[in-house]
Amino acid sequence: MTKQRKLIKDIVYASYKHPTAEEIFESAKKKMPSIAVGTVYRNLTLLVESGEVRKIDVPNAPSKYDRPQIPHEHLICKNCGAVADVDLVGLLDVLKQKTCEEVIEYKLTMYYVCPKCKNF
Ligand SMILES: [Zn+2]
């Protein structure tokens, strides 16, 4: 793994806020001033392909990145694109029961209006 890729991975793993590529680039620059934004995008793509980093597609906003270790789902605000983590333990078992199949994996994204946007 290149130094750049390790740095990018470390930044994603140290963040609990689902950073965008731009935010990851800003943090990376502090540690490696010579790093280019293209390098960040390229390495993020590779890390997502290898399953080391999870990508969250946000409608009408830049994608966000997350650690894949702890299984959880995402609630995305339709209004501002804020991402909240939701723990849905046991959902895979429910899916297996409902389908009567050995479901291996599922992808779920839920949309809502976040509390901040609701208060406007
Ligand atoms: Zn919102």
Ligand SMILES: [Zn+2]
């Ligand atoms: Zn998350």
